[in-house]
Amino acid sequence: MSAIISIKNLSKTYEGGFQALKDINLDINKGEIIALLGPNGAGKTTLISAICGIVTPTAGTITVGGYDIQKDYRAARSLIGLVPQEMLIETFESVTGVMEFSRGLFGKGKDPAHVEKVLKSLSLWDKRNNKLMTLSGGMKRRVLIGKALAHEPDILFLDEPTAGVDVELRKEMWNTIRDLKQAGVTVILTTHYIEEAEEMADRIGVIDHGEIILVEEKKSLMQKLGEKNLKLHLKEKINSIPESLANYNLQLNADGMELLYSYDVQQEDTGITALLDHIEEAGIQYRDLETKQSSLEEIFVNLVKKQ
Amino acid sequence: MNLYAVKAIYKHEMDRTWRTLAQSIVSPVLSTSLYFIVFGSAIGSRMSDIDGIAYAAFLVPGLLMLSLLTQSVSNASFGIYFPRFLGTIFEILSAPVSTMEIVLGYVGAAASKSLLVGAIILVTSAFFVDLQIMHPVLMLTFLVLTSLTFSMLGFIIGIWADNFEKLQIVPLLIITPLTFLGGSFYSISMLPEFWQKVTLFNPVVYLVSGFRWSFYEVSDVNLWVCIGMTVFFLLVCIAGIYWIFKTGYRLKN
Numbered sequence: 354m355s356a357i358i359s360i361k362n363l364s365k366t367y368e369g370g371f372q373a374l375k376d377i378n379l380d381i382n383k384g385e386i387i388a389l390l391g392p393n394g395a396g397k398t399t400l401i402s403a404i405c406g407i408v409t410p411t412a413g414t415i416t417v418g419g420y421d422i423q424k425d426y427r428a429a430r431s432l433i434g435l436v437p438q439e440m441l442i443e444t445f446e447s448v449t450g451v452m453e454f455s456r457g458l459f460g461k462g463k464d465p466a467h468v469e470k471v472l473k474s475l476s477l478w479d480k481r482n483n484k485l486m487t488l489s490g491g492m493k494r495r496v497l498i499g500k501a502l503a504h505e506p507d508i509l510f511l512d513e514p515t516a517g518v519d520v521e522l523r524k525e526m527w528n529t530i531r532d533l534k535q536a537g538v539t540v541i542l543t544t545h546y547i548e549e550a551e552e553m554a555d556r557i558g559v560i561d562h563g564e565i566i567l568v569e570e571k572k573s574l575m576q577k578l579g580e581k582n583l584k585l586h587l588k589e590k591i592n593s594i595p596e597s598l599a600n601y602n603l604q605l606n607a608d609g610m611e612l613l614y615s616y617d618v619q620q621e622d623t624g625i626t627a628l629l630d631h632i633e634e635a636g637i638q639y640r641d642l643e644t645k646q647s648s649l650e651e652i653f654v655n656l657v658k659k660q
Numbered sequence: 661m662n663l664y665a666v667k668a669i670y671k672h673e674m675d676r677t678w679r680t681l682a683q684s685i686v687s688p689v690l691s692t693s694l695y696f697i698v699f700g701s702a703i704g705s706r707m708s709d710i711d712g713i714a715y716a717a718f719l720v721p722g723l724l725m726l727s728l729l730t731q732s733v734s735n736a737s738f739g740i741y742f743p744r745f746l747g748t749i750f751e752i753l754s755a756p757v758s759t760m761e762i763v764l765g766y767v768g769a770a771a772s773k774s775l776l777v778g779a780i781i782l783v784t785s786a787f788f789v790d791l792q793i794m795h796p797v798l799m800l801t802f803l804v805l806t807s808l809t810f811s812m813l814g815f816i817i818g819i820w821a822d823n824f825e826k827l828q829i830v831p832l833l834i835i836t837p838l839t840f841l842g843g844s845f846y847s848i849s850m851l852p853e854f855w856q857k858v859t860l861f862n863p864v865v866y867l868v869s870g871f872r873w874s875f876y877e878v879s880d881v882n883l884w885v886c887i888g889m890t891v892f893f894l895l896v897c898i899a900g901i902y903w904i905f906k907t908g909y910r911l912k913n
Contacts, residue, residue, distance in 0.1 A: 405753075406753060406754050407750055407753045407754055426756065427662070427756035427758075428756070429756075430754060430755060430756040431756045433754065435750070435751075435754050437747070437750055439747060441746060441747035441748045441750060441751075442746070442748065443743075443746060443748055445676075445679065446672075446675075450675070453668070454668050454671075454672050455751060456664075456668075457664045457665055457667060457668025457669075457671075458664075458665045458668050458669070458751060458752065458755040458757060459664075459665070459755055459756060460662045460664045460665060460756055461664060462664055500751070
């Protein structure tokens with residue numbers, strides 16, 4: 354897959370000496386959804402700001418669609434739409450007014466049909482003539498997405514797009530983002546909600562202390578770093594794990610009614626069949642069993658802890 | 661050139677003028693009319709002519725300049741400070757827009773607004789005094805150059821200011837006193853000799869003098885010096901704005 358954004362050796366040190374980005378190298382593929390995860394202050398917003406031209410990098414190069422963001426800033430920026438983390442909006446303006454303003458800034462003339470399409474996709478068409486101050490928080494956030502899409506960008510940056518948005522609306526936004534991907538838009542998403550990254554992203558990038566710890570396909574990341582657990586719900590309470598099962602590193606829960614077995618999904622022989630045989634031989638009966646894959650959140654927390 | 665962006669910024673700024681019509685247009689026109697009533701008609705009727713011109717008529721260029729300077733500075737400074745204050749400036753900084761296009765949009769709108777106010781005040785003054793403009797093209801040139809220059813100064817102030825107090829400090833504590841002491845209400849030849857020399861350090865003197873010459877062919881300072889100084893102030897402001905965008909001062913981290 355070809356890279357639509359290419360970042361080479363990017364560093365950013367602020368005036369006070371704080372190094373927000375340290376030698377970042379990252380290629381973002383055309384048409385993918387990549388989620389950038391990281392704790393507060395990790396450098397996610399600085400990275401986005403550097404790509405969009407809001408922050409001047411201290412070192413390194415960034416190309417967008419093959420255009421250098423410094424030398425060919427017009428061509429590079431024309432490809433990008435940015436939804437900021439904070440609710441930065443002029444409350445006295447109307448919804449269509451701010452959409453047309455954004456479109457004009459990016460060098461495009463009026464196109465009522467496109468504005469209508471975007472507003473309808475964001476369920477804002479009914480509010481098109483409303484002043485922004487009359488809209489709810491969730492609607493204002495959708496207006497920000499609409500503004501970013503007003504000039505039909507190829508790349509969309511969403512910096513914490515669903516922060517403070519209720520569950521129903523969040524799911525609506527996820528659908529909107531999926532539709533954008535379908536339309537060929539490359540989406541770069543930063544989020545605190547791991548569930549969001551797990552739900553949406555093709556690839557995951559983890560940033561901490563200004564460095565990219567890893568960038569990986571979501572599926573392979575979850576396979577590689579995730580473990581799977583088999584939980585057995587016992588028919589009768591046991592006080593301890595029999596000696597014959599010692600090799601399986603089983604864990605017995607506090608009430609003695611559940612046995613937990615962790616295994617590596619990548620290994621050909623997970624040991625489950627043998628374990629079940631041994632459990633039967635030990636005279637332990639179970640009434641139910643379940644398996645659970647570790648979540649992206651658990652993987653993320655482990656990764657950041659290791660740093 | 662991204663003309664759509666210039667138009668978008670210009671329209672956005674002008675829309676605010678129409679939204680706040682009372683504050684943007686009615687208020688300066690009212691306050692200038694009050695000056696005409698108090699200083700022109702009431703007090704002025706008891707004052708002798710200055711350089712052969714009735715005091716009320718002598719006031720017109722000075723009052724116009726006072727209004728033009730304060731309006732240009734406040735319009736432009738607020739125009740760029742407001743998106744900085746709200747944070748919406750991110751959109752302009754991340755758009756494919758050059759420095760010149762941003763300045764054209766903001767300064768063009770601020771200058772247009774002050775020119776509009778100036779034109780209304782000029783028409784209003786005709787109700788109070790016997791108005792004559794001997795060199796209308798020159799008068800218009802001074803109006804346009806001054807409104808552009810001081811709109812640029814306002815733009816610089818709007819970028820320099822990091823709170824609303826600073827936004828008001830320059831217009832209130834510098835521009836207004838300089839305008840009052842720059843011969844708006846009197847001829848500087850009426851001052852003691854020492855203060856006449858000190859006054860020449862006040863840039864507004866050149867603007868008011870040149871502007872008044874275009875009305876009545878009466879000026880405290882040579883016309884060409886006035887034109888030269890007006891162009892000089894314009895160039896200084898252009899250089900200031902160029903430096904701001906070159907360095908990203910108060911705009912970029």
